[in-house]
Amino acid sequence: MSYDDDYGNPEPADPKKIQSEVLAYLYSRFGFDQKLFDNFGLYLGSKGKIYLGPKQLIKEPKIVTLGIMIARADGGIKPTTNLFQIFGKQITKNYIKISKEQAIVYVKGEDMNLGDIQNASDGYVLIKYGDIPLGCGFLKGHALKNMMPKAKRIGLKYI
Amino acid sequence: MDSIIPEKFKERYCQLVDDPDKFLSTLMQYTPRSFRVNRLKATVDEIKERFDEYGIAIKQMSWYGDAFVSENPEIGATLEHFLGMIYIQEIVSMLPPVIMQKELKQAKFVLDGCAAPGSKTTQMAAIMQNNGTIIANDLAYGRIRALKFxxxxxxxxxxxxxxxxxxxxxxYQFDAILLDAPCSAEGTMRKNMEVFSTWNEREIQKQCRVQKPLILKAFDLLAPGGVMVYSTCTFAPEENEGVVDWLLKNRPNAKLEKIAIDGFKLSSAIEEWNGEKFDSEITKTARVWPHHNDTGGFFLARVTK
Structure with missing residues (x-):
């Protein structure tokens, strides 16, 4: 039995499937460099979870988990906060820069209403404070649904 | 003031230190807060600049540029901590990866034998710049979640x-191995005074019965030409020099290398304990006494094959 439901059988994901769905989505929506993940392996966990981890795997003992979950392809494709916090600086489109006051609200996990929106269309977006990638949100019109995982939400004093 | 320290504890260790009064009084004070700049996400200059803007005073360690201490209790409430640009970590906990930095930069296949909660795993990954593969193993199932986080x-x-x-x-055969062994954790008393209330010598014996097979197994997993660091956060010679001595006796091809960290005071190994004289090579291992660098207590051995 696996440690939790985050990771199923550590099988390498069907490369074609990843290329055609997840990577193509990440590249086209966020403008990532197509070679960004070349040094790592992509793996498919349970429930469409896509992990980015080391290229070299082991057969024994059983892998509990590896690397970091970068997206979930279960129905639609959803990028993770961890992906954006690691590679967010490489994102060239569909990002929203927010103010310091908004950033404090965002990291608490609250949904927000945004004013004038540039560089982003409806769907998943990167939230940036200055040049610093904070995480993921889902944009619909001027409404931003906060995708910050509950375990990460925090009140910050210094930002 | 040091009345909560068990007499037997004082009897064991005051004879081993250069300044027993200072040793005991240091144990009664909390360790300064410290953190490491996570080079996977930030540079030292970036962090210095940001903390300067916040007005949070931080002091960089001369012996390891990624390490900082601060009097400020609110480091954990910064954006940089939230984003994993800094990692709150005890100073002594940073030492094992520091003494194998050169090898880690070249390593393809690394084992962290007792990895949770992952302070040293993530430090090693930062030194490796996410290259190669680290197997982060831990027996304690309940601690895996913290490691993953x-x-x-x-x-x-x-x-x-x-x-x-x-x-x-x-x-397997690993290029580099860290065995930060489970131990009686005497050296962590400064952050958790409760350790004093449960301290007893039976615990020491219990721990070294686990450590001895662990060090042999870890050494067997080391590739020829590889390096292994054995470390604990405890003072007991049975768990430190005694365990490394056990390795030398049972694996003749195990070699020790002298450890030096420029700007950080390391102390000599204990060469004899309770009438048992250890292998003369044991002098190449190193101890960290809390009053020398204002840290927790620690032990380090650098083993090659």
Whole structure:
């Protein structure tokens, strides 16, 4: 039995499937460099979870988990906060820069209403404070649904 | 003031230190807060600049540029901590990866034998710049969640988590191994005074019965030409020099290398304990006494094959 439901059988994901769905989505929506993940392996966990981890795997003992979950392809494709916090600086489109006051609200996990929106269309977006990638949100019109995982939400004093 | 320290504890260790009064009084004070800049997500200059803007005073360690101490209790409430650009970590906990930095930069296949909660795993990954593969193993199932959380937070991508008793681990050959062994944790008393109330010598014996097979197994998993660091956060010679001595007696091809960290005071090994004289090579291992660098207590051995 696996440690939790985050990771199923550590099988390498069907490369074609990843290329055609997840990577193509990440590249086209966020403008990532197509070679960004070349040094790592992509793996498919349970429930469409896509992990980015080391290229070299082991057969024994059983892998509990590896690397970091970068997206979930279960129905639609959803990028993770961890992906954006690691590679967010490489994102060239569909990002929203927010103010310091908004950033404090965002990291608490609250949904927000945004004013004038540039560089982003409806769907998943990167939230940036200055040049610093904070995480993921889902944009619909001027409404931003906060995708910050509950375990990460925090009140910050210094930002 | 040091009345909560058990008499037997004082009897054991005051004879080993250069300044017993200072040793005991230091144990009664909390360790300064410290953190490491996570080079997977930030540069030292960036962090210095940001903390300067916040007005939070931080002091960089001369012996390891990524390490900082601060009097400020609110480091954990900064954006940089939230984003994993810094990692709150005890100073002594940073030492094992520091003394194998050169090898880690070249290593393709690394084992962290007792990895949770992942402070040293993520530090090693940062030194490796996410290259190669680290097997982060821990027997304690309940601690895996913290390990996973810290790996994600720091942006560590080159790690595989396993949950196996290291003694039954398959026979891989690793370029570098860290065995930060489970121990009686006497050196952590400054952050957790409760350790004093439960301290007893039986615990020491219990721990070294586990450590001895662990060090042999870890050494067997080391590739020829590889390096292994054995470390504990305890003072007991039975768990430190005694365990390394056990390795030397049972694995004749195990060699020790002298450890030096420029700007950080390391102390000599204990050469004899309770009438038992250790292998003369044991002088190459190193101790950290809390009053020398204002840290927790620690022990380090650098083993090659």
């Amino acid at each position: 810290n790996i994600e937070k720091t942006g560590t991508l080159n790690t595989i988590i396993t949950n196996r008793d290291l003694r039954t681990f398959p026979n």
